[in-house]
Amino acid sequence: MTEDTRAIRVDQYLAHPPAKVWRAITEPELMARWLMPNDFRLEVGHRFTFTTEPRKAVGFDGIVSCEVLEFETEKLLRISWTDGTDADWTVTWRLEPEGRGTRLFLDHEGFDPDDPRQQLSRKIMGSGWRTSHFRAIERVAAEL
Template sequence: MDKAADDLRAIRLDQFIPHPPAKVWRALTEPELVARWLMPNDFKPEIGHRFTFRTEPKKQVGFDGIVYCEVLELEPGKLLKISWSDGKRADWTVTWRLEPEGKGTRLFLDHEGFDPGDELQQLSRRIMGGGWRSSHFRAIAAVAAEL
């Protein structure tokens, strides 16, 4: 697949977080901490665990405010991959990878599975890409700083 096609199917980002991987991992996997930077949830870091995120509905993209998820892969301190679905159109995966870098962590995000031919999914990709980029990485770093 060429880069242009991949750009329509995925959000791929990475950011340096000036905190050690153990703190970033906690921010990504402890439900009360995840709720502080993303959404209220009933997450458990266990492969096969099904959980939900809840937030305000987004009528412009047909989103009722509930994200249905399942933990697909887990390597403590290194990798977390979850399914991410709105129960209707979206069937995505979100993967977080952590790599030590100096005294901090390089945090990678791959949010994959957007349909390039679905206008609502492409709108969602643009909205979510902006959110991951502009606020969520900063919020993860802020939560990790408090640990």
């Protein structure tokens, strides 16, 4: 099987019902605890930013400009994600009830397979999504 160089795809079981996971990924103050400070609002068309430490190796200035593209309460959230480089990505979270918990799927798509800087970004962000961010989402949901 070949690696998808255009996307990051992650799915993980979280031992919390969709309502709690949804809150963790859509309430701005909770989102800031596992991802980045933000001015997110759950409204299609709302433009918002995430802010964090710059990463000079990939030309990232620490600001992610986003827009809410689509949502379905407790099921789906899709946002655009642009980081000040030439990147134009889409991040989608899907929630599916599974037993007493939730299967959370993440698709971070739109990486240019021929751009070494975007591929480095994919590698860095892929590691973060798979490890620290999903664990942090679970910790936040556990506190609700």
